[in-house]
Amino acid sequence: MMACIIELLAGISGLLVMFDALAPWFLRRAFLAPRMVEKGTPARFNLPYQEISIDTEGGKRLFAWYISAPQITSAPLQAPAIVVIHGWGGNAEMMLPFAPVLHRAGYSLLFFDARNHGKSDADDFSSMPKFAEDLEHTIDWLEARPDVAPGQVAILGHSLGAAAVLLVASRRRVAVVVSIGAFAHPAVVMRRLMAAHHVPYSKSH
Incomplete structure (x- = not known):
């Protein structure tokens, strides 16, 4: 039982580390400005x-x-x-x-x-x-x-x-x-x- 709990905590810890690493990327994507390219001059x-x-x-x-x-x-x-x-x-x-x-x-x-x-x-x-x-x-x-x-x-x-x-x-x-x-x-x-x-x-x- 204890081994399962340790394994579960390790998995959660890994997910948190991954989320922490990816969070800035997701935030930058969320706040990315729409790009509208000029058609006239x-x-x-x-x-x-x-x-x-x-x-x-x-x-x-x-x-x-x-x-x-x-x-x-x-x-x-x-x-x-x-x-x-x-x-x-x-x-x-x-x-x-x-x-x-x-x-x-x-x-x-x-x-x-x-x-x-x-x-x-x-x-x-x-x-x-x-x-x-x-x-x-x-x-x-x-x-x-x-x-x-x-x-x-x-x-x-x-x-x-x-x-x-x-x-x-x-x-x-x-x-x-x-x-x-x-x-x-x-x-x-x-x-x-x-x-x-x-x-x-x-x-x-």
């Missing part, structure tokens, strides 16, 4: 653009469109620029309706896909800090361009991207911050997501 709005690739963390690459500011004169122009970032499960194409009005106002524009979104590289998981990392790399890319006015890079984000622009603005200088539909606090969002996926939540006191 800025040409839909009659805007000239370049399709580019930008380095980000972990040797990953970001898909992006760069739309140069309209040239008012024949001389080379240094224009202000705006990086535009989508929300969870979104992509650069979803943010393109902002492009015509911002372009007419004289801005160069950079629309990009965060990791695990659109046409950008896959990564182990997505999060608001990772969105912010990607955003910072796109800002660096813009600031290195000779046609972008020094100190004149603005950031615009929606939903999770809106939270990312606020995080980035808290740790580096940018010209303007536009946050559309950011959540009030990350903890609130995570609790809702965990509840939707039946992940237990325990509040420590």
Whole structure:
């Protein structure tokens, strides 16, 4: 009898070890953003653009469109620029309706896909800090361009991207911050997501 109990406990212990090892993988799969790949381009709005690739963390690459500011004169122009970032499960194409009005106002524009979104590289998981990392790399890319006015890079984000622009603005200088539909606090969002996926939540006191 004792041997059976020991064998049973050993089996349970093995299952717990296996669950502990697999739990992070299952959680990452549960919180994996849906990937929606672009079908259109800025040409839909009659805007000239370049399709580019930008380095980000972990040797990953970001898909992006760069739309140069309209040239008012024949001389080379240094224009202000705006990086535009989508929300969870979104992509650069979803943010393109902002492009015509911002372009007419004289801005160069950079629309990009965060990791695990659109046409950008896959990564182990997505999060608001990772969105912010990607955003910072796109800002660096813009600031290195000779046609972008020094100190004149603005950031615009929606939903999770809106939270990312606020995080980035808290740790580096940018010209303007536009946050559309950011959540009030990350903890609130995570609790809702965990509840939707039946992940237990325990509040420590």
